[in-house]
Amino acid sequence: MDNLNRNSHKQITLQDLLKVKKLEKPNDAFWEKFDEELAQRTLKSLVYKQSLLSHISNGLLFIFKPIFPLAALGLLTIGVFLYNSYSKFPQSHSIIGHMPATCADKNLDFTFAKKNYVKASILMDSPDNGIQANVLDYPSASGIRYLAGNMNAHPLGQGISTNTIY
Amino acid sequence: MNISETVIKPLITTSEERISEASEDIVLIQKIQAGEVALFDKLVKKYRERLYSVIYNLTSNREDTADLTQEAFIKAFRSINKFKGNSSFFTWIYRIAVNATISHLKKNKLRRFFSFEMIQEEGASEEVLSALCTKVTSEKSVFLKELQEKLNEALQSLSISHRTVIVLYEIEGLSHQEIAQVMESSEGTVRSRLHYAKQQLQVLLKDYLR
Numbered sequence: 001m002d003n004l005n006r007n008s009h010k011q012i013t014l015q016d017l018l019k020v021k022k023l024e025k026p027n028d029a030f031w032e033k034f035d036e037e038l039a040q041r042t043l044k045s046l047v048y049k050q051s052l053l054s055h056i057s058n059g060l061l062f063i064f065k066p067i068f069p070l071a072a073l074g075l076l077t078i079g080v081f082l083y084n085s086y087s088k089f090p091q092s093h094s095i096i097g098h099m100p101a102t103c104a105d106k107n108l109d110f111t112f113a114k115k116n117y118v119k120a121s122i123l124m125d126s127p128d129n130g131i132q133a134n135v136l137d138y139p140s141a142s143g144i145r146y147l148a149g150n151m152n153a154h155p156l157g158q159g160i161s162t163n164t165i166y
Numbered sequence: 167m168n169i170s171e172t173v174i175k176p177l178i179t180t181s182e183e184r185i186s187e188a189s190e191d192i193v194l195i196q197k198i199q200a201g202e203v204a205l206f207d208k209l210v211k212k213y214r215e216r217l218y219s220v221i222y223n224l225t226s227n228r229e230d231t232a233d234l235t236q237e238a239f240i241k242a243f244r245s246i247n248k249f250k251g252n253s254s255f256f257t258w259i260y261r262i263a264v265n266a267t268i269s270h271l272k273k274n275k276l277r278r279f280f281s282f283e284m285i286q287e288e289g290a291s292e293e294v295l296s297a298l299c300t301k302v303t304s305e306k307s308v309f310l311k312e313l314q315e316k317l318n319e320a321l322q323s324l325s326i327s328h329r330t331v332i333v334l335y336e337i338e339g340l341s342h343q344e345i346a347q348v349m350e351s352s353e354g355t356v357r358s359r360l361h362y363a364k365q366q367l368q369v370l371l372k373d374y375l376r
Contacts, residue, residue: 012374012375013375014336014364014367014368014371014375015336017313017317017371017374017375018317018332018336018337019337020310020313020314020317021219021223021317021333021337022219022337024219024222024314025215025219026218026228030232031214034214034232034235034236035210037232037236038210038236038239038240041236041240042239042240042243045240045244
């Protein structure tokens with residue numbers, strides 16, 4: 001029969017033969033099962049992803065747990081130190097006000113006036129301690145730069161000699 | 167209607183269908199990305215048979231095909247937020263499926279088995295079947311079985327890339343450009359692979375062909 005079939009179908013082209021492949025299809029029952037399995041697998045993959053994340057976070061927690069009290073103690077120490085250092089300063093008050101940049105050039109670094117900083121810190125060095133200030137630099141309509149800001153005056157900060165801009 | 171019209175018209179229709187299909191998909195995907203994840207089911211229903219068919223024709227194994235088709239959909243679902251619409255969803259999901267199948271086939275190089283799907287004669291291309299088989303009904307199924315076997319054997323003897331090209335072009339009806347997008351290669355490579363694959367199949371199936 002094999003030879004018979006071969007001889008009787010010699011008119012078939014490769015394209016015809018490949019079309020047979022299109023006819024190979026699963027039935028409806030297969031698709032029902034397929035949909036069920038897919039839904040289960042999708043859920044499983046999402047749960048696995050979540051459990052994997054929690055597994056990783058638990059692992060990290062396990063590794064770093066012994067370090068937590070030390071880190072907390074360190075932060076507390078730093079906090080207390082900073083509080084003690086800065087509580088000595090009096091309430092901040094504005095001492096610069098509106099100062100023309102041309103005028104500021106005399107006291108401040110020139111690069112500061114040229115660069116368009118929005119905010120900068122000026123450290124005014126004194127023989128004993130520094131004085132920190134937050135300075136706002138903005139141009140006016142007339143093109144003159146102005147500096148304004150708050151300065152924390154240190155009680156020991158006398159005899160200002162140089163200005164450094166950060 | 168001359169021959170060129172009969173040949174070209176279906177291609178144009180297919181291309182138009184693909185364009186409207188792609189714009190429908192984009193709307194669906196945007197909704198899914200916005201949080202309506204249940205709509206992904208619509209995409210599954212729309213593409214499951216086509217993906218299954220591609221994977222089945224590449225693997226010739228029913229169990230693996232079901233598994234790989236599901237895997238492709240899960241991958242697509244999990245990375246749907248990464249889909250930017252640079253290509254159509256259709257080519258994107260085909261790429262995922264083809265890549266998953268190729269890596270599966272590479273992992274299981276030595277496994278050679280065939281598990282045939284039943285040919286759905288009802289409602290299927292009757293003209294194809296009648297062109298292929300003019301025998302009486304009792305002999306028809308035997309002949310079809312033999313044809314399936316020979317075809318699968320011939321396809322499996324091709325390299326993975328040649329098999330992929332012939333399956334996507336001749337069986338799934340993708341254009342050279344679409345295949346190039348799916349396989350991330352040039353159209354020239356697709357054309358040359360297709361030419362070679364056809365030559366090989368002609369040799370392997372010479373007993374059945376004109």
